[in-house]
Amino acid sequence: MAEPQPVLEMTGIVKEFPGVRALSGVDFRLFPGEIHALMGENGAGKSTLIKVLTGVYSLDDGTITLDGQPVQIDSPLQAQQAGISTVYQEVNLCPNLSVAENIFIGREPTRFGRIQWNRMRKEAAELVDRLGLDIDVTAPLSSYPLAVQQLVAIVRSVGTGDSDGAGAGTKVLVLDEPTSSLDRDEVLELFRLMRQLRDEGVAILFVSHFLDQIYEICDRMTVLRNGTLVGEHMVSELDQVGLIQLMIGKALDQLEELHDHQLRSDVGETLVKADGLGRTGGIAPFDLEIKKGEVVGLAGLLGSGRTELARLLFGADQPDSGKVSIGGKQVSMSAPNDAIGAGVAFCSENRKSEGLVPDLTVRENIILALQAARGWTRPIPASQRDELVAKYIKALDIRPANPEARVGQLSGGNQQKVLLARWLITQPKLLILDEPTRGIDVGAKTEIQKLVVSLSEDGMSVLYIAAELEEVLRLSHTIGVLRDRKLVAQIANGPEITPSRILETIASGEHQ
Amino acid sequence: MTTTPRWRALTHHNLFWPVVVLVVLLLVNVPFTPDFFSIRMTNGHLHGSLVSIVLFGSPLILVAVGMTLVIATGGIDLSVGAVVAITGALTCSYISDQSDQSALSGVFFAIGIGLLAAVVCGLWNGFLVARMGIQPIIATLIIMVAGRGVAQLVTDGQIITINSEPYKLIGGGYWLTLPFSIFVVAAVVAVTVVLTRKTALGLLVESVGGNAEASRLVGIRSRRIKIMVYVFCALCAGIAGLMISSNTSAADGNNAGLWIELDAILAVVIGGTSLLGGRFSIGGTVIGALVIQTLTTTIYTIGVPTQTNLVFKAAVVIVVCLLQSPKFRAKAFGGRFGNKPGAKGGTGQPAVAPAQTAKTTEAAPKMEVS
Structure with a gap:
């Protein structure tokens, strides 16, 4: 055939x-x-x-x-x-116009240069009806929820092509x-x-x-x-x-060989406790505990809600359900300030748009978080500042080791280290690292992973997000698995936990 | 012209081009006014074109310095001209109501009222921008338009004239042989520099303007910072309003500080602060304001007909803005002035072709003056 x-x-x-x-x-x-x-x-x-x-x-x-x-x-x-018609994630329509106008915008039926409103409404109604939707085409688009607006966007795109209506064009x-x-x-x-x-x-x-x-x-x-x-x-x-x-x-058996069994124990008492924390459209309510000195890794496909979970724990997005306590005290999480005050630090996966201020120097970028916490009236004394900056440039091996360099000109790995330095200087209790190793070279990757291990040994808790499962497995005491914007499992790491086990959990949504 | 490191450091300094333009503009005056650079002492006061430029440029410098901080946060303040008018109107109308217009207490109180009004305007702008999330250009447009109405309301639509010796000092008096305005400007500039560079305010302002989302995530209270800079900008405009009304001993709600917001924005841009926000330079702004005032003076001294002087001004401004653009410099002069410091591997830039270097020498005779 x-x-x-x-x-x-x-x-x-x-x-x-x-x-x-x-x-x-x-x-x-x-x-x-x-x-x-x-x-x-x-x-x-x-x-x-x-x-x-x-x-x-x-x-x-x-x-x-x-x-x-x-x-x-x-x-x-x-x-x-x-x-070829396209409907994107964000609806590209005019909320203040009516549904009919949105469907026909740019190709309104006209006669002698005048828009034929009645014909437009009638055709829009027919089109909507034919597609089995129950929408009043004369109502403004903004009176409908986002989902319906998306349907209208689809109706619009299948109506594109000829002003005589039905999807002949698409x-x-x-x-x-x-x-x-x-x-x-x-x-x-x-x-x-x-x-x-x-x-x-x-x-x-x-x-x-x-x-x-x-x-x-x-x-x-x-x-x-x-x-x-x-x-x-x-x-x-x-x-x-x-x-x-x-x-x-990677095939599953290949993944297994890479698994590093070097595991550490001794974590302290509970530091962070999230109870039913969630945000509509971001991540379903979840419970999560992070102990002192513990590394919790988040595994899941991109878009599974890893970043969204981290952002809630930092107050970067406002949760609409649940509560968080840090060190036994409840934190409101209405803004990053609340989390920072409670000792949380967050390195965003988007270094450029959410992390660095590219026009400022390495030094200025490094001291930014500490300075923000002190307020503008109490500048860090120059000698102390230079000493701190020099210490972290050396400890993290930031290159060029020039505090005056503009941070926008550094390589990705060094920019990541500047971000890390910015937060380490504030001596946080919980460090959230979202894709800290993305887009940086292998050497810097290893250095950052080693750093995470030593920080956790010194008693700092880390929430570690990475696309590479091996990375998560190598570093974490506990692995949170996400799927479809839900935290579906929390697995204690151990020799029997392999990348394939994690993959199975991601695929099936449950931990056997 | 050899490209020594020192020369390179000089040409790459962010104040290099504004200063070059200022010097060129000053020199243009010499053929028309041979004693342009001379400063004479008459009646115990220093006189001369240079002194006049600083004196008449004082209000603009003040407004532009305040504007610099607003622009550094990524905003803009169109209301400064109206704030100038309101401050002058309130202060003068209070003084004119006094039986003894020269009484110090009355003058100080009047100044207090005027500046308080300016601060209120700044708070309003800051509230709209930082709390309500209204775009700065729209938020400040409100006072730009309504403020002149308020000023006219205060003065009943009249020009209020006063006769107050102590008040006259601010914009028209002399102290230690120099116009008193120059001391006011020097004080405000000094306070601004200390406030922004000796505290962390400058850093936080640059951070908010450079990357607003990153600043939020790093815990900077950017709303508070924004309100502060709008208040500061309005306060600067208020002081400029005192100066302008004091200089003429009159409050003109309609014309005081008219279009000064545009000159101020221009001064900030000439001084090298990007309208996108981020890095700012108070020194650059002062030079930018002086460039604009010198330009205005030059237009008069070389006798450009008044009908066309705005065209002349526009032409010079276009040249200045082009010189400020790294892209344009790279095209026009090749590598010598084109690349930003350290943009590619720092100091050495061997990639410049010989042909381009030759072109540079032709195209840049202006450089000889520095």
Whole structure:
């Protein structure tokens, strides 16, 4: 039996950014009437591929054919005209306009230059009705919750193409993380709409961090890793463990060999206790205890809620349920100040946007947290400041060892060390490290891991987040496993705990 | 012109270009006014073009210094001109109501009222920006527009004239042979430098402006910092308002400090502080304000017709701004003045092609003056 003709075929796609090859020769195809998942960890090239497809980026090499015809897509507008519509995670609509206006914005039916309001409303109502949605098209978009706004965005994109309505124009619909802020019922409604569009012959490209959703709705999947194609599979033929292995690029038995059994014990009494701490859209309520001198590692796929959990413990986001006590005292966590006052320090995974002040010098960046705690009226005396800065530059081997250097010019590893120095100088009780080793060279990676071990031996508690499971296993006393924005298990580390055990827990959502 | 390390350090100093422009502008005056640089002593007062420039530039320097801190936090304050008008109006109308306009106590009280009003304006701006999260340009637009109305309300739409010797001292008097304004400016600049560089205020301001989210996560109380800089900026504008009304012994709610906010923002930018926030330079701002005042003086001395003097001013400002842009310098002069200090491997920059170096020598005859 001959395979049906793919509606979209991308061949040998290459996209380079200065210093990075984001996509190297990726092939991708999409058939009409299927829901296709694009899988891969962050940085695997998913969003780059989507942006090439939708004309946001121009491609450096490769071809795109649509319905067998080679096409060149240079702008998002061209992509839309060719029949490729995209709905992003954030809704790009005008909340103050009505639903009908939003659906037709930019292509309102006109006669003699005047907008035909009645016709527009009627067609919008028909379109919404045909797709089985119960939405009053004359109401302002802002009167609906985010989930409905997302549905409207989808209605808008399938309506694109011809002003005569129905989805004749859209052949390919790209949904980039549409479900990340929806609750279960809303997701079901979205899925129903997706299935209807699929049955009408639209090819849907679906990106989501939620594995369960992929397995629920998708027919086929393409897995990317480090900018290369790993494989294309039918969803029914690949189980979750297999998929995760493909995504992170290591077979389970290979992982086991890397496991380091060097484990330490002797942790003290409870330092941090979180009770039902949670935030809607961030992470489901969780209980967590961190003891003095304990390293708690968080494992889970990117987007599983690791960062969100850490941010709640630092007050960087405000929890909407639960409470935290540190050293036996309850802390309100309404702002980072509260956490800092209780002895918590947080190195964000986004060094550039949430960590460093690039225009300031290494010295200024290092003393920033301590100075903020002292207030502006009590500057750190120059001699004491220079001594402290010199001490930490030396201890962490920050290069160049010049406190006057602008921190924006340092390499990634050295920037990370500056951030670490900034918090170590405040002598925190709990140090939260979110991906401290991401994007830095191997030498600096090892140094930072050694530092974590010695800090914990000196009695500092550490919450350690890393994408590399081995790293988490090597350093942690306890491993918290996250999946789909839930803390699903807390496992005491031991010789019998292997990366594959952790992977199984991530895949199944429960610890055997 | 050899590229010695010392020369390089000089050209890469962040005040280099503002100073060059200031010196060039001053020199332009010499052919038109041969005794431009001479300073004479008459009646125990020093007189001369240079003294005049500092004297007439005093209000602008004050406003610009306050503006520098606001801009360093990533904000902007459009209301300073209106604050100038309000302060002058309140102070003068209080003095004019006194039976003895020269009584010191009355004058001090009047000044207190005026400055208090300025602080209230600053608190309002800071409240809107820091607490309500309104964009600074909108938040300060409110007082920019409404403030002149308040000032006119205070003066009943009239120009209030006063006759108060002690008040006249601030903007029109002399002390130790120099205009008293210069001492006021020197004091405010000194206080600002001490406040920002001897405490941690400067660092925290630069941090908030340089990366607001990182500053929040590091525990800086950025709201408090922002309110402080808006209050400080308004206070500076208030002092400038005292100076302007004192100089003319009159409060003009309509025209006092009109458009001074734009000159002040320009002065800050010429002084090398980025409108995006972050690093700021008080010294640069003072030089920037002097550049603008010298420019105004120059326009008069070289006889540019009054109808077109704004065009002339605009042309000079464009040149100054282009000189400030590293990208433009790299294009126009090649590597010598183009790259920022340490942008690529610090001092040595062997990558500059000989051809570019040759171009540099042609394109930069201006450099000989320094």
